[in-house]
Amino acid sequence: MALERLDLEHLPAACQVYAAFFRDVSNAEFLHAQLLSRNGEFEYAFIDASSVISRLHLLSAIYSAVNVLLDGALRTPNVHSEIVVSLNTNNNIADAYRRWGITPGKTKDLIVVKVVAPPSGAQEEPPTPIQTQQAIWDHLTQHVQGIPKPLTDAELARAIDWPKVRKYYRLNGVPALERVADEQERWRQSERLAIMGMALRGL
Amino acid sequence: MAVADAQFPPPKVLTYPASAPPSLITQGAEGRLYKTTHLVPGRPCALKYRPPKPYRHPTLDARLTKARISSEAKVLERCWREGVPVPAVYAMDPAAGWMMMEWIEGIPVRVGINEWLGERPEDGAEISSSSQETDQTPLVDLMKRIGTAIGALHKTGVVHGDLTTSNMMLRPTRGGQVDGCAGDEDKARVVEGDVVLIDFGLATQSMADEDRAVDLYVLERAFASTHPRAEKLFAAVLQSYKETFKKAPSVLIKLEDVRMRGRKRSMLG
Numbered sequence: 525m526a527l528e529r530l531d532l533e534h535l536p537a538a539c540q541v542y543a544a545f546f547r548d549v550s551n552a553e554f555l556h557a558q559l560l561s562r563n564g565e566f567e568y569a570f571i572d573a574s575s576v577i578s579r580l581h582l583l584s585a586i587y588s589a590v591n592v593l594l595d596g597a598l599r600t601p602n603v604h605s606e607i608v609v610s611l612n613t614n615n616n617i618a619d620a621y622r623r624w625g626i627t628p629g630k631t632k633d634l635i636v637v638k639v640v641a642p643p644s645g646a647q648e649e650p651p652t653p654i655q656t657q658q659a660i661w662d663h664l665t666q667h668v669q670g671i672p673k674p675l676t677d678a679e680l681a682r683a684i685d686w687p688k689v690r691k692y693y694r695l696n697g698v699p700a701l702e703r704v705a706d707e708q709e710r711w712r713q714s715e716r717l718a719i720m721g722m723a724l725r726g727l
Numbered sequence: 728m729a730v731a732d733a734q735f736p737p738p739k740v741l742t743y744p745a746s747a748p749p750s751l752i753t754q755g756a757e758g759r760l761y762k763t764t765h766l767v768p769g770r771p772c773a774l775k776y777r778p779p780k781p782y783r784h785p786t787l788d789a790r791l792t793k794a795r796i797s798s799e800a801k802v803l804e805r806c807w808r809e810g811v812p813v814p815a816v817y818a819m820d821p822a823a824g825w826m827m828m829e830w831i832e833g834i835p836v837r838v839g840i841n842e843w844l845g846e847r848p849e850d851g852a853e854i855s856s857s858s859q860e861t862d863q864t865p866l867v868d869l870m871k872r873i874g875t876a877i878g879a880l881h882k883t884g885v886v887h888g889d890l891t892t893s894n895m896m897l898r899p900t901r902g903g904q905v906d907g908c909a910g911d912e913d914k915a916r917v918v919e920g921d922v923v924l925i926d927f928g929l930a931t932q933s934m935a936d937e938d939r940a941v942d943l944y945v946l947e948r949a950f951a952s953t954h955p956r957a958e959k960l961f962a963a964v965l966q967s968y969k970e971t972f973k974k975a976p977s978v979l980i981k982l983e984d985v986r987m988r989g990r991k992r993s994m995l996g
Contacts, residue, residue, distance in 0.1 A: 533745040533764045583766045588818060591740070595823075700810040716815045716829075720804050723816050723827075727797050 526672035527661040532587050536594070540640040541586055542660055545573065545679060546633070546670030553628040555668065562601070565663070569604035570626035571611070573633035574685040575692055577715045578677050584719045585610040586637060593641060603639045613693060613721035623692055633683035635675070636664060693718040735759065738776045738825050749774065757795075757928060762830060765817045771830035772817050775799075775928075778824065789822070795928065796821040802885050802930045803828070809883040812876055812898075812923045831923050833899050836873065837892035840866065840954050842917040863960065865915040869897075870963035872922045877943070877964070878971025880924060881978070886938045888929030890946035892953055896923040936974075940981035941990055943968070947982075 530541040549555075558566035569586075576582050589606035592598055600606050600617060612620035626634060638660050665672070673679045690696050695714055704710045741749050741761060746768035749761040758777040765772035777792045779785075796819060806813040814829040843866055873895065880887060887894070897920035931938070943965070951958045965982075969975040 532766055533768065534740055534743045536743050580766060580770075584818065587766055591820060595820075698808050700808050703810060717808065719818075720807065720816045723818050724800055724804050727801055 525658070525661050526674060527657055527664065528675055529657060530583065530586070532583060532590075535587070535590055538642045539590060541590070542638045542640070542657060543582070543675055544636045544661070544664060545673045545675040546636065546668050547673050547683065548632055549634045549668060549670035551669045552626055552631040552634070555634075556626050556628045559626070566667075567602060567604055567638070569607040569637040569639075570631075571608060571624055571635040571637065572626060572631045573635050573680060573683040575611070575624050575688055576635060576680060577684065577689060577711070577718050578680060579675060581715055581718055582635060582637075584722055586639070588722065590639060590641070593639070603641065604637065607637055607639075610722060610725070613725055615726040634668065634670060636668065689714070689718070693721050737761070738774075738778070738823060740820065740823065740825055741774065755928075765827050772827045773814065773830050774825055774827050776825045792824045793821040796824060796826050799927045799930065800826055802927045802932065805932070806880060806883055806885055806924075809879070811879045811883055811885075812921060813927070814923065814925060831896045831898055831925060833897045833920055833923075835893050836869070836895040836897055836922065837953055839869070839897045839918045839920075840892060840957060843914070844954065844956055865918045866957065867960055867963045869918040869922070870960050871967040874964040874967030875971045876922045876924055877946070878968045878975065881939050881942070882972050884932055884934050886931055886933050886942045887924060887927065888931060888942070889926060890942055891949040894924065894926045896925055897921070898923050936978045936981040937985075939978045940985045943978065943982050944985045944990060
């Protein structure tokens with residue numbers, strides 16, 4: 525099973541996070557339509573992998589979204605859309621969906637994140653029917669037409685679109701990056717800048 | 728549990744499980760610093776927490792805390808982008824009063840300098856760069872790196888506001904030292920490493936010579952009282968500051984004025 529359980533530091537034990545990575549997804553239109561119709565069975569964060577730098581980058585977005593959920597301060601319908609919005613460096617929600625969300629006709633490589641959290645506040649929607657790791661995975665493999673891959677930095681690196689990432693995270697012409705010659709180091713620094721941009725969202 | 732101290736309740740974010748319990752590193756007037764982990768067990772981070780102040784009106788308190796955390800993060804991001812050696816910001820919640828930053832390995836510059844000075848044979852005697860030129864080279868080198876870091880900082884339009892040798896870290900250089908000057912090697916190690924500026928809690932964005940000069944003056948005074956025996960070496964800081972920062976000459980002229988009257992500007996107005 526390629527659905528990985530992510531254990532993030534400083535999250536309540538009752539809060540479970542699962543993630544999977546699919547390459548060459550052919551039914552982005554269908555998945556996108558499920559989100560638009562607010563189909564309760566498709567409560568996932570569908571993230572376009574081409575604008576994700578690394579695992580840590582993704583984990584940062586998840587962490588920040590779950591924190592918002594715990595505070596009861598969601599600004600989007602649920603924690604999954606909040607993950608997509610967390611990837612942005614500004615507060616434009618539509619922009620975030622367009623850049624990091626699943627886009628029909630464009631998204632080929634897809635990261636799927638599922639957060640199973642105990643219903644905390646009254647504003648929570650009724651708990652979704654699928655809860656266990658196996659059930660989530662079965663549901664995903666049934667509906668996502670793509671090749672499951674492990675969610676590793678190496679796999680993500682194959683899907684990344686650098687010009688896009690540089691634009692989204694304002695990495696062009698940054699002195700801290702330009703003086704770095706080593707490619708690996710540069711990648712690390714880009715990741716840091718992206719995470720920093722997300723942390724400072726809207727400031 | 729290191730933090731389960733009833734006197735210092737940890738922020739809510741640290742009450743959730745992690746691979747290792749957070750440890751309280753230091754307590755300042757305004758906030759506390761914990762060492763903990765960010766996202767994954769192998770990624771250490773520093774968490775700065777500004778607890779609510781019971782003596783302030785809650786609304787005002789929330790606003791001040793939020794503004795201070797945000798402004799510190801903004802300054803750090805700006806410096807980091809420009810390549811000034813500062814910790815990167817990992818995550819933050821200004822409303823809750825916390826910010827996670829990159830954990831800087833190594834020791835404070837203050838400790839490094841004192842260890843270096845402690846090894847000197849003639850205790851109590853003031854040292855100067857001229858009398859023992861060769862001996863003091865590693866320390867003078869450190870002073871130059873400090874000046875370079877401050878020059879880079881000021882160049883980005885940020886003043887630190889609380890420059891001391893405690894607010895600078897000596898981060899061990901990756902890969903270690905290349906040149907092999909045996910004998911003095913061990914001694915020199917305590918003042919080796921990259922200078923990283925930390926604690927931007929009082930930092931402001933300013934391009935004014937006055938503010939920059941006060942920054943240098945504060946460090947000069949702090950240096951003289953923390954390391955009186957190395958006071959003469961402070962000139963090396965100003966020297967490399969001048970070499971790094973194009974607008975340094977006018978700042979150094981201003982520094983003369985500040986030395987005459989002190990940190991506070993005239994109280995006439």
